[in-house]
Amino acid sequence: MVLPVEAADPKKDEKMYKTRIELFKKMEAATSIPWYYFAGMDQYERNLRFVRKDLPEPDTVSIYIPESKWAGPLNPNQEDMNPATITAFQGLGTDGNGDQKADRLNGEDVLAAVGKYLLAYGTDHDNIKIALWRYYGRDKAVSIIIGNARMYKAFGKLDLQEKAFPLPRRFNYTFKNTWGDARGWGGRRIHEGTDIFADYGVPVRSTSYGIVEMKGWNRYGGWRIGIRDINNTYHYYAHLNGFAKDLQLGQVVKPGTVIGGVGSTGYGPPGTSGKFPPHLHYGMYKDNGRTEWSFDPYPHLRQWERAGS
Structure with missing residues (x-):
C-alpha cells in the first residue's frame, strides 16, 4: 500500500483537536481515569x-464498538438504544450525553x-492495561x-504531527528512491526503505x-532503532554507528531528538561494520491491527x- 503525503488544513485540524480533548477531559472528570488513556485508545x-x-x-x-458488544451478544435487538435493556443483556452501551439513549454512533x-468498561477494572495504570488486553486481545x-x-x-496536547528530516x-548527504529494490545479502528480499548516504557520525534524529x-542489533540492519509515532507509523533507523547517550527503550522523543549517528554496521554478527559505505537506512511501516507492512x-x-526541518 502506498500512503500519500497529504496537505493538512491547520484551522480544521485545530478545531478537531480542541473538540476531541474537551471530550476526553470531560470523561476524566466523570470517571477519574486520566484523559490521555481515552485519547490513546481513540487515536489507536x-x-x-x-x-x-x-x-x-x-x-x-473514532472508537468503534460493534453492535454485539454495544447491545449485548444475546440481545435480540442488536440496534437497541435503551440503556436499561442494554445493561440487562450485559452490553457496553450507555447514555453519555443525557438524552436517555445509548447511541453507539454518538461520540459522548x-x-x-469506554469509561464504564475501564472503571470495572480500576483507574490505575496496571488495571487499565488489563482492561485493554481483555477488550482487544492483542x-x-x-x-x-x-x-x-x-x-x-x-x-499535554493532541497535535503531535510535526516532523523533521532525519539528518x-x-x-552533506545524498539519497534517492530505492524502496522495493532487490537485496541479496542474507537471502532474496526487497529494500524496505531509503538509504541516506553521509559521513560517519553525522547525527541521526527522530523524525x-x-x-x-x-533498540539493539540486527544482522541485517546492524545497530538499529525503532520509533512508533502517534499515527501508528513505525520509523526504522538502521546501520547506526551507535546510540545517543542515555537513549532508553520506552523513551518518549520528539522531532529532532538525536538518537544515534550514521554508520555502516550490519551484515553479520554484533559489531560487524564496514561492509558498505556509511549511510542511514530509514524505513516506515504501518500496522492495521492484524499485520504490519x-x-x-x-x-x-x-x-x-523541503520544509527545512
Missing part, C-alpha cells in the same frame, strides 16, 4: 480506520461506554495505546514524536527536506 482506532476498509471513516470520536455515548494493540497515552501525557541540514519501541518513505523524506 482512528489510525485503524484510515487503513482498514472494513471500518467506517474516522469521526470526532461511546466515550461513556498485546500489540495494548502497547500502542499505552504508547499513545504516554506521548499525550508527556506533551541535520548543515551536513517524529514517538516512543522508542526497539512497509511503505515507501521517499516522498515523506522529500517533503520534510
Whole structure:
C-alpha cells in the first residue's frame, strides 16, 4: 500500500483537536481515569480506520464498538438504544450525553461506554492495561495505546504531527528512491526503505514524536532503532554507528531528538561494520491491527527536506 503525503488544513485540524480533548477531559472528570488513556485508545482506532476498509471513516470520536458488544451478544435487538435493556443483556452501551439513549454512533455515548468498561477494572495504570488486553486481545494493540497515552501525557496536547528530516541540514548527504529494490545479502528480499548516504557520525534524529519501541542489533540492519509515532507509523533507523547517550527503550522523543549517528554496521554478527559505505537506512511501516507492512518513505523524506526541518 502506498500512503500519500497529504496537505493538512491547520484551522480544521485545530478545531478537531480542541473538540476531541474537551471530550476526553470531560470523561476524566466523570470517571477519574486520566484523559490521555481515552485519547490513546481513540487515536489507536482512528489510525485503524484510515487503513482498514472494513471500518467506517474516522469521526470526532473514532472508537468503534460493534453492535454485539454495544447491545449485548444475546440481545435480540442488536440496534437497541435503551440503556436499561442494554445493561440487562450485559452490553457496553450507555447514555453519555443525557438524552436517555445509548447511541453507539454518538461520540459522548461511546466515550461513556469506554469509561464504564475501564472503571470495572480500576483507574490505575496496571488495571487499565488489563482492561485493554481483555477488550482487544492483542498485546500489540495494548502497547500502542499505552504508547499513545504516554506521548499525550508527556506533551499535554493532541497535535503531535510535526516532523523533521532525519539528518541535520548543515551536513552533506545524498539519497534517492530505492524502496522495493532487490537485496541479496542474507537471502532474496526487497529494500524496505531509503538509504541516506553521509559521513560517519553525522547525527541521526527522530523524525517524529514517538516512543522508542526497539533498540539493539540486527544482522541485517546492524545497530538499529525503532520509533512508533502517534499515527501508528513505525520509523526504522538502521546501520547506526551507535546510540545517543542515555537513549532508553520506552523513551518518549520528539522531532529532532538525536538518537544515534550514521554508520555502516550490519551484515553479520554484533559489531560487524564496514561492509558498505556509511549511510542511514530509514524505513516506515504501518500496522492495521492484524499485520504490519512497509511503505515507501521517499516522498515523506522529500517533503520534510523541503520544509527545512
